[in-house]
Amino acid sequence: MKPFLAIFIVLLYSGCVHPNERSANSKCGRGPGFDYCIQRGSDTVLYYLHGAGQSHRSWGKWSVARNLEKDFQKNGVAVPTVVSISFGEYWILKKGDGLERFVEKAIPYIENRIGVPEKRWLWGLSMGGFNATQLLLRHPNMWSTAVLSCPAITGLSPYAAKEDIQEFIAASGAEPRKVRWMLSFSRKAFSEREWSENEPFALAANTSSLPPVFVECGDKDEYGFFEGAQRFASAVGAEFNPVVGGGHCVVTHAIARYLRRAATSGS
DSSP states (O other): OOOEEEEEEOOOSSSOOOOOOTTEEEEEEETEEEEEEEOOOOSSSEEEEEEEETTTHHHHSSSSHHHHHHHOOOOOOOOOOOEEEESSSSSSBBBBHHHHHIIIIIIHHHHHHOOOOSSEEEEEEEEHHHHHHHHHHGGGGGGHHHHHHHHOOESEEEEEEEEHHHHHHHOOOHHHHHHHHHHHHHHOOHHHHHHHHHHHHHOOOOOOOOOOEEEEEEEEESSOOHHHHHHHHHHHHHHHEETOOTTTTOOHHHHHHHHHHHHHTOO
16 A cells, blocks of 8 residues: 555544533524534633534534533533534535634634633544644644544545555455545545645644644544554654544543643643
C-alpha cells in the first residue's frame, strides 16, 4: 500500500448516540446557516462536533454528556459550557467550504451570546473528528485542548487503487461494504485537489505548535480507523487511548478524566 494517509467522512446511523434526555439547562436555536445548542456551565466552553447522521441536539441525547457532568461534579470541578454546532446531518469543514463559516461566523455568533470564554475546548466524534482536525491544525491558538473520538482517520486515500483498497481491508479487518461505501462518499466530498489542500497529515507536518490533544479509538473499528487514529496521535504528539475490543464510536470514561485533568491543569 502506498504510504498515503487520509481521513474520511463516516456515515453513522447507529453506534454513536445513546438515548438520554436533553438537559433542562440546554437551549437550542438557529444561527445564520447553522443550528446550535448551548448547555450553560463554566467560563470554559467545549465546542462539540457531532458524527454524521446526527444533529446539534446529539450531545444532550448521548450518555457521555451525563457521565461527563457527573464526573466533574463528583470531583468538585466546574462543568464546562457545551456548545454543539451543526450545519446539517452531513457536513465537513475544509478550506474554502465550511471552515471559514465556522470560525468567522458561527463562533462569533455564539460568543456574542455567551461571552468570550476563558478557555475553548474542542471535541469531535467520527465525522466531527475530521472537522476537529481542520479547526485544530489550521487554528491551533483558538483551543486550549482537543479530543478526537473514533476520528475518521485511515491509511487509505479516497482515490486509492483497487489493490490498495483490498490490502487495507485485509490489514485492518474493516468491513468491505462499509469501506467501499465510505470511499464513494469521500470522493463526492473531496476532489483530488481539495484533498491535497485539506489532508490532515500534511497539515500536521506544517503545524509547529498545538495544544494538548487526546485521541481515542476502538481497535476493532469497522471502518478501519484504528491505525489512522493511532498514527495521527503520534504525528501530533497526542495522548492515545486504544480501546481493546471496541468497535466504531466506542467512548470511554477516559475522556472525562482527561478533560477534568485539563480543567485542573489550566489547559
